Amino acid sequence: MTNSFQDFAKAKLILAIGTNMTEAHPVSSSFVKNAVQNGADLIVVDPRRTGLAEHATMHLPIKVGSDIALLNSLMHVLITEDLYDKEYVKSCCVGFDELKAKVMEYPPERGAEISGIDAETIRKVARRLAEVRPGMLAYTLGITEHTCGMNNVLSCANLQMLLGNVGFDCGGVNPLRGQNNVQGACDMGALPNVFPGYQQVADAKARAKFEAAWGVKNLPEKPGLMMPQMMDGLLDGKVKAFYIFGENLANTEPDIRHVEHCLDSAEFLVCNDLFETETTRFADVILPAAGWSENDGTFANSERRVNRVRTVSKAPGVSMPNWWIFKEIAARMGHKWESSSARELWDNEISVLAPALGGIKYDRIEGDGLQWPCPTETHPGTPTLHRDGKFTCGLGNLVPVDWTPPAEVPDAEYPFVLSTGRRLYHYHTRTQTGRSAGINEILGEETADISAADAKALGIEHGEMIKVKSRRGEVTVKENITEQVPPGMVWMAFHFREGCANWLTNPVFDPVTKTAEYKACAVQLAKL
Amino acid sequence: MKNDIITLTVNGRDVKNLQVTGKKGQTVLEVLRGNGVYVPTLCHHPKMPPYGGCRLCIVEIENMRGLPPTCTTPAVDGMVVHTHTERVTRVRKTVLELLLAYGNHNCLTCEQNGACELQNLVYEHGIEHVRFKTDFVPKHIDDTNPMIVRDQNKCVLCGRCVRGCLQVQVNGVIDIAARGSDSYITTFDNKTLKESNCLYCGQCVQSCPVGALTEKKAKGMGRQWELEKVRTTCPYCGVGCQLNLHVKDGRIARVSAVEGALPNDGRICVKGRFGYDWIYSEERLKTPLIKENGGFREASWDEALNLVAAKFTEIKEKYGPDAIAGVSSSRSINEDSYQMQKLFRSVIGTNNIDNCART
Numbered sequence: 001m002t003n004s005f006q007d008f009a010k011a012k013l014i015l016a017i018g019t020n021m022t023e024a025h026p027v028s029s030s031f032v033k034n035a036v037q038n039g040a041d042l043i044v045v046d047p048r049r050t051g052l053a054e055h056a057t058m059h060l061p062i063k064v065g066s067d068i069a070l071l072n073s074l075m076h077v078l079i080t081e082d083l084y085d086k087e088y089v090k091s092c093c094v095g096f097d098e099l100k101a102k103v104m105e106y107p108p109e110r111g112a113e114i115s116g117i118d119a120e121t122i123r124k125v126a127r128r129l130a131e132v133r134p135g136m137l138a139y140t141l142g143i144t145e146h147t148c149g150m151n152n153v154l155s156c157a158n159l160q161m162l163l164g165n166v167g168f169d170c171g172g173v174n175p176l177r178g179q180n181n182v183q184g185a186c187d188m189g190a191l192p193n194v195f196p197g198y199q200q201v202a203d204a205k206a207r208a209k210f211e212a213a214w215g216v217k218n219l220p221e222k223p224g225l226m227m228p229q230m231m232d233g234l235l236d237g238k239v240k241a242f243y244i245f246g247e248n249l250a251n252t253e254p255d256i257r258h259v260e261h262c263l264d265s266a267e268f269l270v271c272n273d274l275f276e277t278e279t280t281r282f283a284d285v286i287l288p289a290a291g292w293s294e295n296d297g298t299f300a301n302s303e304r305r306v307n308r309v310r311t312v313s314k315a316p317g318v319s320m321p322n323w324w325i326f327k328e329i330a331a332r333m334g335h336k337w338e339s340s341s342a343r344e345l346w347d348n349e350i351s352v353l354a355p356a357l358g359g360i361k362y363d364r365i366e367g368d369g370l371q372w373p374c375p376t377e378t379h380p381g382t383p384t385l386h387r388d389g390k391f392t393c394g395l396g397n398l399v400p401v402d403w404t405p406p407a408e409v410p411d412a413e414y415p416f417v418l419s420t421g422r423r424l425y426h427y428h429t430r431t432q433t434g435r436s437a438g439i440n441e442i443l444g445e446e447t448a449d450i451s452a453a454d455a456k457a458l459g460i461e462h463g464e465m466i467k468v469k470s471r472r473g474e475v476t477v478k479e480n481i482t483e484q485v486p487p488g489m490v491w492m493a494f495h496f497r498e499g500c501a502n503w504l505t506n507p508v509f510d511p512v513t514k515t516a517e518y519k520a521c522a523v524q525l526a527k528l
Numbered sequence: 529m530k531n532d533i534i535t536l537t538v539n540g541r542d543v544k545n546l547q548v549t550g551k552k553g554q555t556v557l558e559v560l561r562g563n564g565v566y567v568p569t570l571c572h573h574p575k576m577p578p579y580g581g582c583r584l585c586i587v588e589i590e591n592m593r594g595l596p597p598t599c600t601t602p603a604v605d606g607m608v609v610h611t612h613t614e615r616v617t618r619v620r621k622t623v624l625e626l627l628l629a630y631g632n633h634n635c636l637t638c639e640q641n642g643a644c645e646l647q648n649l650v651y652e653h654g655i656e657h658v659r660f661k662t663d664f665v666p667k668h669i670d671d672t673n674p675m676i677v678r679d680q681n682k683c684v685l686c687g688r689c690v691r692g693c694l695q696v697q698v699n700g701v702i703d704i705a706a707r708g709s710d711s712y713i714t715t716f717d718n719k720t721l722k723e724s725n726c727l728y729c730g731q732c733v734q735s736c737p738v739g740a741l742t743e744k745k746a747k748g749m750g751r752q753w754e755l756e757k758v759r760t761t762c763p764y765c766g767v768g769c770q771l772n773l774h775v776k777d778g779r780i781a782r783v784s785a786v787e788g789a790l791p792n793d794g795r796i797c798v799k800g801r802f803g804y805d806w807i808y809s810e811e812r813l814k815t816p817l818i819k820e821n822g823g824f825r826e827a828s829w830d831e832a833l834n835l836v837a838a839k840f841t842e843i844k845e846k847y848g849p850d851a852i853a854g855v856s857s858s859r860s861i862n863e864d865s866y867q868m869q870k871l872f873r874s875v876i877g878t879n880n881i882d883n884c885a886r887t
Contacts, residue, residue, distance in 0.1 A: 026797035181862065182766060303768075319812070323863050367759075438673075
């Protein structure tokens with residue numbers, strides 16, 4: 001996030017696009033709803049009438065995967081009606097002419113045809129966005145989990161820059177991150193192209209720095225494989241050994257049959273985990289790890305805030321912290337590492353090696369954490385990035401992007417679009433929430449959510465078991481008639497192995513980010 | 529702005545003719561609290577709009593009629609406030625006695641014992657018996673859902689749960705129904721919480737000053753004074769809510785949101801409040817496991833780690849370092865991810881390290 005969660009409560013206008021915030025980030029949504037109570041505009045763009053849409057001043061139920069068409073049309077109106085922030089664009093951004101040329105191809109009438117939102121509404125929204133500034137843009141996986149995910153993100157950024165909304169409190173581009181520490185895992189360099197602190201592995205100076213710090217020579221310069229490429233590598237034999245730390249890939253990745261085939265092909269598979277899962281079935285070695293509240297450490301949240309995590313009890317049996325497990329493997333491969341606690345790792349290695357984290361030390365984050373960049377030990381942290389439109393990279397890049405449809409769209413044989421996500425009560429594959437007393441009682445099974453009109457046409461009663469089938473697989477699942485879902489759409493989650501949406505989802509990816517298109521594939525529904 | 533500053537004079541429990549300053553627009557209570565002057569309250573919650581329901585924050589203000597509640601009275605420059613006159617204290621005692629008379633406040637087994645605001649106020653006012661005889665009829669207890677127990681017998685109708693639900697979390701599931709001593713908290717259409725639209729965030733429980741709302745899972749897990757508070761970060765979504773773990777003998781009895789903390793300022797959701805006890809699951813892995821003949825057998829750390837190191841070394845030598853790949857966990861701590869990428873880069877010699885940020 002360029003901004004902070006507290007900004008939501010104070011915002012004057014929030015454009016929430018592809019974010020089921022009331023279920024996936026409930027506390028964040030409470031701040032958004034507070035802003036609405038205080039008179040803020042909330043514009044929700046989502047194919048479903050989500051919980052957040054119930055609080056919206058305007059809900060735009062776009063067709064699945066039509067975000068760029070809508071956003072380009074909004075920008076078309078801003079430019080043709082001369083409503084964009086010319087001063088900001090001129091002094092803070094580059095690429096306006098190219099962006100203008102592209103969005104001119106998307107008059108509201110064309111945006112309307114693709115997105116299903118009428119042209120007059122598009123004009124009205126654009127004018128409102130220009131009128132109430134700064135506005136905050138928030139998005140989640142509805143933007144990224146498409147084959148055009150990266151372009152969706154660029155388009156969101158284009159809009160906010162055109163409005164002059166980036167670099168101010170209660171403005172910015174704000175992706176809400178899914179996992180508690182997905183921001184941190186990236187910050188730590190658990191990515192194939194960067195060391196901790198986003199220092200490029202391809203950069204010789206960065207390699208030299210880490211070689212000196214780690215006491216090694218010849219750190220590899222070629223960026224590594226991204227996760228879907230690793231899976232394919234298992235199949236074609238390029239990857240022989242696979243180490244899965246705390247992920248239940250057999251349930252979370254698209255097309256479970258394919259994923260399990262990949263995992264089964266590994267010559268040697270190691271898992272660090274808390275429980276045996278659908279994924280550990282394929283392991284050769286399972287290493288028992290200490291879980292949350294069983295070791296000290298830090299998480300980084302969506303607003304780049306590094307917070308402490310503390311120990312209250314010992315992990316069961318001989319389970320050990322994951323950092324200890326990696327250290328022991330390194331030792332057995334001839335590398336002696338010094339740090340012997342999470343605090344030593346952070347204070348003596350991570351914060352020393354990652355410049356943006358340099359000022360964050362354990363003794364500074366006893367209470368509220370600090371938001372990076374925080375380069376020195378007297379720096380207060382950075383709640384808002386790109387302050388006053390002074391972008392970290394210099395000038396803000398306006399990048400023209402075209403709308404492209406999802407890789408698989410409904411047809412005569414598979415007439416429904418399946419979109420997937422998370423529900424409030426469970427977290428991902430339920431390894432944790434499914435074992436927390438009472439939660440299964442509140443939500444005990446998967447459902448396929450469809451509209452009343454479609455249920456009627458198919459002759460299905462509410463709560464009836466139905467078959468949902470895609471080109472990858474099929475599931476038998478309870479059907480749930482809901483006003484949230486528009487006709488032509490099915491919505492499912494991946495919390496339960498039986499009826500898991502990922503038996504059906506399409507393993508196609510954004511070409512750059514390799515994020516899968518969980519939000520769109522084609523399915524058919526059948527009465528049993 | 530200089531004109532915004534107002535000055536009040538206070539005579540109170542511990543102070544005499546104390547000059548306190550505040551800002552125009554503040555309530556008398558806000559000015560007093562802001563200056564560390566004590567006034568008892570029950571329905572007041574700093575996060576919620578003033579309610580003026582409990583009448584415990586009443587005071588005498590010179591040149592004002594009656595006993596105005598400080599929580600709803602705007603502070604005005606020059607006010608002279610008496611917080612603990614004999615008259616004020618007498619009325620407060622009566623209010624407390626009425627609350628006791630119209631409820632069943634059995635502290636002996638109450639989960640809130642030791643952290644109960646009513647208990648503290650009764651103690652503070654030295655109320656040893658209740659003068660009122662009432663025809664109190666035992667009220668309803670809703671314990672039909674797995675998380676939250678509502679005991680109407682202990683409810684003081686302060687409305688904090690209602691405002692927490694409507695004005696903090698903005699879910700609006702509950703409200704006060706009926707009038708006078710018949711009043712009670714209920715859901716739309718008078719349903720149980722289980723049948724209602726309740727999302728189990730537990731803001732109501734966290735807002736409740738007494739034992740009317742408690743957590744089912746915390747029952748019998750420890751008295752308030754036995755619980756140690758450990759601050760930590762929620763393990764679920766990317767908001768990173770700050771939690772207090774209430775711990776007895778190394779076991780979490782319950783979880784609450786840290787008031788005033790960033791980023792969540794006293795709020796959490798159902799997963800953060802109630803999704804903690806998987807750590808005690810009997811299904812937890814307790815020892816390294818090695819696959820043998822299609823099943824898993826227990827192994828020592830040495831055996832398992834040696835096997836991993838040997839296989840990685842063998843595969844690296846045979847196929848090169850890029851034949852090994854790994855994904856780190858975006859649920860675990862930073863230090864774990866740092867250590868895993870260091871293992872892959874500096875020991876194995878490959879950049880084949882990723883996490884689930886893409887998916």
